[in-house]
Structures are given as structure tokens and as C-alpha cells.
Amino acid sequence: MTRTPTAHSAPLAELVSAVRDVVRLERQPAEAAELVASRIEPFLAQPNLLPDQYREGDPDRYKQHIVHAEEDGSFSVVALVWQPGQETPVHDHVAWCVTGVYEGAETEQQYELRGEGDTTRLVPVTEVVNSAGTACGFAPPGDIHLVRNAADSTVISIHVYGADIRKLSTSVRRRYHLPIADA
Numbered sequence: 001m002t003r004t005p006t007a008h009s010a011p012l013a014e015l016v017s018a019v020r021d022v023v024r025l026e027r028q029p030a031e032a033a034e035l036v037a038s039r040i041e042p043f044l045a046q047p048n049l050l051p052d053q054y055r056e057g058d059p060d061r062y063k064q065h066i067v068h069a070e071e072d073g074s075f076s077v078v079a080l081v082w083q084p085g086q087e088t089p090v091h092d093h094v095a096w097c098v099t100g101v102y103e104g105a106e107t108e109q110q111y112e113l114r115g116e117g118d119t120t121r122l123v124p125v126t127e128v129v130n131s132a133g134t135a136c137g138f139a140p141p142g143d144i145h146l147v148r149n150a151a152d153s154t155v156i157s158i159h160v161y162g163a164d165i166r167k168l169s170t171s172v173r174r175r176y177h178l179p180i181a182d183a
């Protein structure tokens with residue numbers, strides 16, 4: 001028995017099923033993320049993947065639509081809608097995470113935590129621009145990042161988390177408010 005908030009398109013139901021197949025393999029988090037990314041990528045090219053209610057944005061902040069939360073809490077699927085300039089705080093996650101871009105291009109800035117005590121700071125390390133049709137996965141630790149729409153049109157992405165997003169309300173482990181500095 002699974003919980004779904006709304007009727008899904010056939011390809012969206014298949015995407016959820018494909019994620020479930022991988023999660024049931026019970027691989028290590030980094031491998032699970034990589035496998036889920038490869039399995040969802042073909043769905044990102046499906047023009048009828050997302051029903052209209054998952055494409056609605058919010059002028060004030062990026063909008064999260066919960067597409068699916070697995071009954072046993074093992075994974076969640078969300079659709080995120082980003083207007084130009086909208087971004088997350090710098091954060092990391094409680095579990096593995098997969099990002100698949102459906103429309104537009106999503107920019108991810110990755111950081112490393114350096115120093116200690118009063119000198120602890122965030123150092124930007126890699127900026128990745130993920131374009132429509134591509135998916136990538138990662139797992140904590142070392143997953144401190146910020147995601148933004150740096151383009152001038154709406155971005156829609158599918159994120160999959162190895163956690164129960166309904167119970168936690170978010171897959172974010174921690175938000176970082178540290179100074180950002182060069183190495």
C-alpha cells in the first residue's frame with residue numbers, strides 16, 4: 001500500500017515504481033543514489049510526465065509538491081518549481097538525494113566545511129549546471145550545497161530522497177549560516 005496525494009500520469013507512476021525497485025535492493029546510500037539517478041533519467045524526457053498541479057510555482061519561493069511518499073518511509077519523490085532567481089539556503093541532507101531536471105537548467109553550488117571553532121567557514125568548491133533530461137545522485141556526508149534557478153525562465157525538477165518527507169516535512173538535515181570564504 002502506498003500513499004499518493006493525487007492521480008498520477010502513467011509515466012509518473014512508472015517512475016515511482018522504478019525508484020521502488022532500486023530501493024528494495026537495499027544498496028549503500030551512494031550506490032542507491034547513483035542507481036536511482038540512472039533509472040529516473042529516461043522519464044525526464046517524457047512530455048506528459050507531470051500533471052499541471054505539479055507545475056505550479058510560487059512568486060515568493062521555490063515551490064515543493066510532494067508527488068509520492070513511500071508507505072514504509074524508505075523514499076519520497078517531489079517536484080520542485082523554481083522561478084528565476086529562487087534558491088535554497090545552504091544545506092545538507094539526512095539521506096541520499098537524487099536531482100533530475102525536467103525543464104530548464106538547475107544550478108547546484110557545492111561547498112566544503114573548513115576550519116574549526118570561530119574560523120569555521122564554507123568554501124565553494126564546485127558549481128554544476130544540470131540541464132533538462134539529466135539526473136545525478138549523492139549521499140551524505142559531504143553533501144553541503146545550495147540549489148538555484150540561475151536562468152531567466154522557470155525550472156522544474158524532480159528530487160528523490162531516501163527519507164520520509166511527510167514525516168520529516170523536509171529531507172534537510174541542517175541549514176548553514178556560516179561565512180562563505182575562499183579556501
Ligand SMILES: [Fe+2]
Binds near residue numbers: 092
Ligand atoms: Fe538539497
